Amino acid sequence: MLTIRNATLADGSKRDVRIDTDAGRISAIGSSLTESGEAIDATGKLLLPGAIDAHVHFREPGFSHKETWETGSKSAAAGGVTTVVDQPNTNPPTIDGESFDEKAKLAEKSYIDYGINGGVTPEWNPESLFDRPVLALGEVFLADSTGKMGIEEDLFREAAERATDDYLVVTVHAEDADLFDEDAKSRGDSDVDAWSAYRTAAAEAAAVERACEIGDELGARLHIAHTSTPEGIDAAQKIGATCEVTPHHLFLSRDDADELGTFGRMNPPLRSEKRREEVFARVADGTVDMIATDHAPHTKEEKDASIWNAPSGVPGVETMLPLLLEQARKNNLSYDRVADLTARNPSKVFGMPRKGRIEEGRMADLVLVDPDEPRKIRGDDLHSKCGWTPFEGWTGVFPELTMVRGNVVFEDGExxxxxxxxVRG
Incomplete structure (x- = not known):
C-alpha cells in the first residue's frame, strides 16, 4: 500500500489517497486515513489524474529516427501523460492485423499505457484489423492532408459504418482540399505565413460539417481531431460530435509564424490571433471536449527547409499539461477544467472507464505537481527524440511524480x- 497524504485535488479539496500498488488501483480517498504502508507527504502539492493524450504519432514502425515508443513514452511520462492514443500513419500504416501486431510489439517498450488506432486506406483489411484490440479508427483523413492517408467519401462511409458496428469512435482529420487557396503558393519559399494562407480556415469548417452530416446519417460516433477554428468547433458541437484542440492551436497563432519559421508548419496550420482567442474561449467555457497534442515530431534537419518542403507537425506530448497548469496558475483556466480536458473527458470519449478520475476503484494513474514551481521550457531539457519544441522559452508547471497503475514511471527527473x-488488453 501507498498513501499520498494531504494532497490538493483539482476541485480544491484536501484529501489522502491510498493506492493498492499490487492491484494498481485507488483503494481509498478520505481525510486522515489510517497508516498503511509507505506514504508521500503532498502538502502544498496538486494531485491530478494522469493525462490522456488522445492523439500522438510515436512514429514506430518506419520512422524511428524521429521518435520511438521508448522516447515518446518517456517524454509523455515526464509531462504527466499516463496514456496515449497512437495514430496509424506509420510505415507500414496500421490498416490490417499484421501491421497492428507489428506496432503492438514495438509498443511493449512503452513506459505508459496506450491505445492503438486503426487506419483506413483503399488497401485496408477491416476483417483482420477489427480482430485485434483496436481502440478507435483514425486519424481518418476525409480530405487531403499528407497525400498518403486521404480517402474518398464512399470509403469514409464504409469505415464509419464498420466502426459503428463495432462501437468504435472515428477520429477525423477534417480539411477540404478543394477550398485550399492555390494563389498562396505564389508567395514564395520565404513567406512562412503562406502555409496558413494556403490551408484556409474555411476548408476546416466545411470538412467538419460534411463529416458530421455523414456521421449523423449513419449514427456514427465522430471525434474531430485538432480543431483549429471556432467555426470548426461550433460545427462539431452542432451535430453532437466531440472535438479536440491542440496546445499549438490554443497558444500559438499566425503572429508567431515569423519567429517559428518552418518549425511552425503543421496541419491544420496556425490561425489568426482573433481565431486563436475564440478557440481559447471555447476551451475555457466547456465547449471543447479535450486537449490532445497531435504530437508529430520531426528532426531539426527535416524541419529546416522551405515552407513548401518542410514536413508538417510539431512535438507536444511533454508540454501539454505543463502549459495548461501554467494557465491555471495564472487563473486563466481552473485546475478542475484542466482535469476535464486532459483526463476525465478523454477517458469517457474513448472508453477507458477505469482511467481519468481520482476515485476509489479507478486505476492509480496519478500526477503530483507543485503549482508554485513553474520553470522555463527548453527543448534541450525535454525527452522527445526530436530535441526541440515550438514553446521554447515559455513557462510550464512540470510533474514531480508520474504514476501509471500504481507504478512510479517518473520522479524528480528519473x-x-x-x-x-x-488499454484494450
Whole structure:
C-alpha cells in the first residue's frame, strides 16, 4: 500500500489517497486515513489524474529516427501523460492485423499505457484489423492532408459504418482540399505565413460539417481531431460530435509564424490571433471536449527547409499539461477544467472507464505537481527524440511524480521501468 497524504485535488479539496500498488488501483480517498504502508507527504502539492493524450504519432514502425515508443513514452511520462492514443500513419500504416501486431510489439517498450488506432486506406483489411484490440479508427483523413492517408467519401462511409458496428469512435482529420487557396503558393519559399494562407480556415469548417452530416446519417460516433477554428468547433458541437484542440492551436497563432519559421508548419496550420482567442474561449467555457497534442515530431534537419518542403507537425506530448497548469496558475483556466480536458473527458470519449478520475476503484494513474514551481521550457531539457519544441522559452508547471497503475514511471527527473499496456488488453 501507498498513501499520498494531504494532497490538493483539482476541485480544491484536501484529501489522502491510498493506492493498492499490487492491484494498481485507488483503494481509498478520505481525510486522515489510517497508516498503511509507505506514504508521500503532498502538502502544498496538486494531485491530478494522469493525462490522456488522445492523439500522438510515436512514429514506430518506419520512422524511428524521429521518435520511438521508448522516447515518446518517456517524454509523455515526464509531462504527466499516463496514456496515449497512437495514430496509424506509420510505415507500414496500421490498416490490417499484421501491421497492428507489428506496432503492438514495438509498443511493449512503452513506459505508459496506450491505445492503438486503426487506419483506413483503399488497401485496408477491416476483417483482420477489427480482430485485434483496436481502440478507435483514425486519424481518418476525409480530405487531403499528407497525400498518403486521404480517402474518398464512399470509403469514409464504409469505415464509419464498420466502426459503428463495432462501437468504435472515428477520429477525423477534417480539411477540404478543394477550398485550399492555390494563389498562396505564389508567395514564395520565404513567406512562412503562406502555409496558413494556403490551408484556409474555411476548408476546416466545411470538412467538419460534411463529416458530421455523414456521421449523423449513419449514427456514427465522430471525434474531430485538432480543431483549429471556432467555426470548426461550433460545427462539431452542432451535430453532437466531440472535438479536440491542440496546445499549438490554443497558444500559438499566425503572429508567431515569423519567429517559428518552418518549425511552425503543421496541419491544420496556425490561425489568426482573433481565431486563436475564440478557440481559447471555447476551451475555457466547456465547449471543447479535450486537449490532445497531435504530437508529430520531426528532426531539426527535416524541419529546416522551405515552407513548401518542410514536413508538417510539431512535438507536444511533454508540454501539454505543463502549459495548461501554467494557465491555471495564472487563473486563466481552473485546475478542475484542466482535469476535464486532459483526463476525465478523454477517458469517457474513448472508453477507458477505469482511467481519468481520482476515485476509489479507478486505476492509480496519478500526477503530483507543485503549482508554485513553474520553470522555463527548453527543448534541450525535454525527452522527445526530436530535441526541440515550438514553446521554447515559455513557462510550464512540470510533474514531480508520474504514476501509471500504481507504478512510479517518473520522479524528480528519473524514470522507473516500462510498464505500459494496451488499454484494450
Amino acid at each position: 524514470f522507473g521501468v516500462a510498464v505500459g499496456e494496451n
